[in-house]
Amino acid sequence: MSEQAAITTFDAESGFSLISKKVLYKGFFQLDEYTFKHKLFKGGWSGEVRREVFERGHAVVVIPYDPIRDEIVLIEQIRVPALATTKSIWLLELVAGIIEPGELPEKVAERELAEEAGLSLLGLTFINSYLVSPGGTTERFHLFLGQVDATKAAGIHGLEHENEDIRVHVVSREQAYKWVNNGRIDNAATVLGIQWLMLNYQQIRDSL
Known part of the structure; x- marks a missing residue:
């Protein structure tokens, strides 16, 4: 399963930009892939970063x-x-x-x-x-x-x-x-x- 979301978040003050969110798997639990950029401690911005995130609610x-x-x-x-x-x-x-x-x-x-x-x-x-x-x-x-x-x-x-x-x-x-x-x-x-x-x-x- 793959569901692609467009850019949803850009917060220059916090230094975080969410480029996309993709659903990789959806069953009882869900696995998403986040693509984002963020400000670096040394200054400037990172390149695109991808992270898999386990979604199981709270x-x-x-x-x-x-x-x-x-x-x-x-x-x-x-x-x-x-x-x-x-x-x-x-x-x-x-x-x-x-x-x-x-x-x-x-x-x-x-x-x-x-x-x-x-x-x-x-x-x-x-x-x-x-x-x-x-x-x-x-x-x-x-x-x-x-x-x-x-x-x-x-x-x-x-x-x-x-x-x-x-x-x-x-x-x-x-x-x-x-x-x-x-x-x-x-x-x-x-x-x-x-x-x-x-x-x-x-x-x-x-x-x-």
């Missing part, structure tokens, strides 16, 4: 935390791309999901917590948003703290029509942090979320 990540029991709910599911660098392709993760067109991140957080962990939100706090890997993808994650009752977390979850097979784990905050430190948890969104919790858990518990 997503929400939720830290399901029970501040009363000081426990965190993690999910475990298969991640085939992990085959390239890890021994196990079943990863421990935070709850997460893609934002559909027109959907609010807060609604995604509520939906995914129910679908992936069978839990209801008792409270939701926005933490921050960040670019996942801006060298290759446009994707941005929106990170939330979701207050939950961890005693209600158990079992197997996920949507059958999406071939999801998700197992729920409830662990202490300290145990989750140990898994980050020893590398058992090694996916970026989960590492960042648990590290944020370690820095802020006391303030959360004191506010109860």
